[in-house]
Structure formats: structure tokens, C-alpha cells
Ligand code: ADP
């Protein structure tokens with residue numbers, strides 16, 4: 302059967318670490334950079350006889366996430382034990398939620414080149430993260446770090462509603478931005494605080510029955526997710542085309558070889574022997590509690606985008622890029638307020654800053670400079686202290702080693718040449734060196750002027766004031 306006669310079906314389970322100060326069942330800090338096994342106590346190390354106490358902030362954050370994704374919030378929820386043995390989980394069970402999750406039946410609207418689409422959210426539940434194994438190549442062993450054990454997670458499970466990689470990409474970006482806006486998770490993908498399990502299956506187009514899925518766990522980069530899905534779809538089609546069957550299994554994506562490998566057979570719910578967690582009480586939420594959280598929800602990406610269209614008259618596309626990340630749009634608003642030139646700030650963000658973020662695969666939250674520095678860059682150009690081409694170099698410096706743009710240009714000698722005498726001298730020099738272009742210009746070829754200005758810019762390493770250059774060339778060429 303030809304490739305295009307297969308339909309791809311995907312569903313996502315996203316784990317987001319909540320940015321509460323303390324862990325889910327004890328009062329250890331959740332900080333990421335601490336030395337191994339320093340953010341631990343008898344509870345998160347699972348010493349016998351210790352008892353968990355649920356962190357109320359975790360419930361609040363999960364409810365926030367549920368409300369922001371159009372979920373129904375359960376008034377009567379509970380925790381369950383999910384039993385499995387793994388060396389980084391000292392209790393040998395995870396405290397999760399099984400049949401009564403906090404949030405259910407939500408959806409997120411995504412945008413793709415095919416238009417808008419609703420992706421249904423099956424559930425959002427709370428659970429504890431596992432520790433980490435650090436494999437020590439030198440000694441050949443593995444070292445357990447329990448700092449992450451007990452860091453609160455929400456797991457957001459979608460229905461198998463995805464048909465294209467673009468839909469998956471768009472959903473993950475939207476979900477990430479929503480969680481950032483409501484400030485329940487920092488969503489730092491490189492630190493693993495936003496990671497996805499990607500379930501993939503294929504079936505003949507038109508078939509109502511789902512194919513057998515494979516699951517790629519713990520993916521935490523948009524690029525790897527795209528590559529992994531592409532590879533996995535191709536692999537599944539090949540297996541079926543050769544008369545084989547897809548096994549339900551958990552796969553590991555290997556970034557270097559660009560292939561998926563089998564990790565283990567996929568376990569079913571019964572393998573986990575779920576049962577209600579006897580050491581925790583049920584979670585009963587009042588109407589008032591839920592309403593208060595609903596009222597506290599901040600502006601979400603969709604309405605912020607709407608505001609940008611009306612307030613700043615930005616294009617649909619620009620407003621979309623700015624509001625796709627809370628950090629980007631906060632940067633936009635703060636820098637605009639400081640320098641008073643929102644058009645220029647918008648241009649920097651959607652063109653040069655976005656390009657650098659893309660090229661370096663940097664997340665907006667990692668942008669090293671602040672709104673004040675970006676605003677200063679805009680002001681220096683507006684005042685004519687530097688040209689916009691020097692501005693680009695300043696921006697690169699801001700990414701490399703952020704400091705006051707004024708200091709950067711002084712240090713580098715990048716201040717714009719706006720002295721009339723100096724400009725005249727450069728213009729004469731360029732005219733003398735390019736008789737052919739001068740003749741072309743005088744013969745009516747206006748384009749030759751652009752070439753001459755370009756040469757003058759090159760000569761001054763971009764430091765000449767472009768308006769003055771244009772004016773001076775026009776005058777000199779008239780002679
Ligand atoms: P778990 O993987 O933990 O056992 P679930 O059974 O709830 O959890 O399913 C996990 C995810 O797999 C969900 O996001 C769901 O949409 C997706 N999924 C289920 N069946 C398929 C399928 N046949 N093809 C693709 N995705 C699927």
C-alpha cells in the first residue's frame with residue numbers, strides 16, 4: 302500500500318515540573334542546580350515509617366493548568382500508588398492519580414497551516430518525579446541523585462487527536478506557552494521540566510480502528526520530537542509493508558544515529574497494580590476554592606495576542622510570534638515602555654532575536670539580556686549614535702556577553718560617524734575610486750547610488766550615518 306494511504310495517529314503525555322518552592326510530599330526545596338543528594342529528607346528518600354503530606358500549592362497549580370486548558374475540575378479527587386521498581390524511585394512506587402484525576406475533559410485550540418483545530422485533553426493529574434541515575438563511565442557504575450525525587454509534576458494526557466507532526470509541534474508550543482503564562486512551570490526543556498511521551502500508530506486511511514502504538518518517552522527538544530516521529534512513522538510503515546506487525550513497546554530515541562530502539566515491552570495499567578494511597582486523605586475542593594483560582598488566572602496567550610492586534614495594531618503574524626512565549630512578550634512590553642518605540646522593539650524581536658533563538662535552539666527564557674538593554678539599543682539607533690547595521694552587531698554582543706549597549710559601542714569604537722567633514726571625505730574617496738558607477742549614475746542609473754553608499758559603508762565598517770551618506774553623495778554627484 303502506498304505511503305499516502307496510511308494515516309498517522311498520535312497522542313501525547315506531557316510532564317511539566319511545577320515551580321513550587323518545595324516538593325510535593327515534603328518540604329525539601331525543588332531547586333535544579335543543587336549538589337547531588339542535598340535537596341533530600343527521610344520522606345523523599347523513602348525511609349520506612351515516614352509519611353507524605355500533600356503540598357497545597359501543587360493542587361492549586363494543577364487546578365490552574367486545568368482551568369487554562371478548559372478542563373472540568375474534580376471536586377473529589379485522590380492519590381493512588383503506581384507500583385514499579387526502578388533504582389531512582391526508592392519507594393518502589395510512584396504516588397500518582399489513577400481513576401480520579403484533578404482535571405478532565407479539556408481541550409487546547411491549535412493553529413496549523415490547515416487552520417485551527419481542537420486537541421482534546423483527556424486528563425491532568427499530579428504525581429511525584431523520580432530521582433536521577435548518573436551513569437559513571439569511569440567506575441562503570443551508576444550513581445543515584447534523589448534531588449529530583451518528589452519534585453511535583455503534572456501529567457497532561459491528550460486524546461489520540463494528532464494526525465500530523467505540525468499539529469504535535471503546534472500543540473506542544475501552545476501548551477508550553479500556556480503553562481508559562483500561568484506561571485505554574487518554568488518549562489525549561491533543557492532541564493527536563495517540560496518533556497513529552499509521544500505515542501505513534503498508523504492505520505489504513507478511513508479505518509476506524511486504532512493501530513498498535515509505540516511510545517517514545519521523555520522527549521525534551523522540539524527538533525528531536527519532529528525527527529523521532531518522522532523516523533518512527535517510516536519504520537512502522539516498513540514493518541507493515543514487509544508483512545510484519547507492530548509490537549506495543551516503549552522506544553528510546555537516539556539523537557546521534559537518528560533511530561528508535563526498543564527499551565521494553567509496554568506495560569498496561571494492570572501491570573502497575575494501582576491502589577488508593579492509604580497515607581493521604583482525599584482531595585476535596587470547594588466551589589469557592591476553584592472560583593478563586595479561576596479569578597486569579599492571568600491574561601492567556603490568546604487574549605494577549607488580541608490585545609496586541611488592537612492596542613499596537615501589530616500584524617497577526619507578529620502578534621502571534623510575540624505572544625507565543627510569555628518571556629518574549631514581557632520583553633516586548635517592558636522594552637517598549639522604556640524606549641517608547643514599540644515598532645522597533647517588535648522588529649528586533651520578530652526578526653534578529655527570533656533568528657538567533659532559532660539558530661542556537663535557545664528558549665526565550667534563556668535570553669541573557671534584559672528589557673532595559675534592548676531598549677537602550679533601540680534608543681541608540683533612534684538618536685543616530687549607531688546605525689542599524691551596527692545595531693545588529695550590538696545585539697550579537699548582547700547574546701554573547703550582555704552589558705549596557707552604550708558601553709559596548711564605546712569599547713568597540715562603534716559610534717556612528719556623523720561628522721559632516723568626515724562623511725564628505727569618505728564620499729569623495731569613494732567617488733574617486735569608482736568612476737564607472739559615477740558615470741552610470743549620471744547616465745540615469747539610480748541603482749549606482751546604492752552601490753556607492755554600500756561601498757562607503759564597507760569602508761567605514763558600517764559606522765557612517767546612512768542618511769548623511771545619501772544626502773552627501775547626492776550633492777557631490779550633482780557637481
Ligand atoms: P499510558 O501510556 O500511560 O499507558 P494511556 O493508555 O492513557 O497511558 O495512553 C497514553 C497516550 O497514548 C494518550 O495520549 C493517548 O492519546 C495515546 N494513544 C492511545 N492509543 C493510541 C494509538 N493507538 N495511537 C496513538 N496514540 C495513542
Ligand code: ZN
Nearest residue numbers: 327329342345
Ligand atoms: Zn524531602
Ligand code: MG
Nearest residue numbers: 314498500516
Ligand atoms: Mg504512556
